[in-house]
Amino acid sequence: MRKALLIVVNTMALVLAAGAAFAAGVAPEVASATASATAIGMAIAAAGCGIGQGLGLKAACEGTARNPEAGGKITVTLILGLAFIESLAIYALVVNLILLFANPLIG
DSSP, X not given: OHHHHHHHHHHHHHHHHHHHHHOTTXXXXXXXXXXXXXXXXXXXXXXXXXXXXXXXXXXXXXXXXXXXXXXXXXXXXXXXXXXXXXXXXXXXXXXXXXIIIIOTTTO
8 A cells, every 4th residue: 555655646746747847838727737637547547457457367367276278268368358458557648648748628
């Protein structure tokens, strides 16, 4: 829990610093709120994807331990599932970068 909190705080600090650097001509309140929202959004997305990947890996290891002959099929399914889960984190990153740098909410 302590490590996760440290990661969230570090992510927020980095995104807030980047948001302030690229927010020329934007009201400070809007830039700060957008930067905070993107940091929190990416932290939630990364945590959710990490939990999903961990649960998937746990189930694959248990399945292989119970039935070693099915290890190849389980591995293929695991890799495919992990790729889908990771794509969710990438989509969240893209949305957060758009919100942070393109600022479509400002008008």
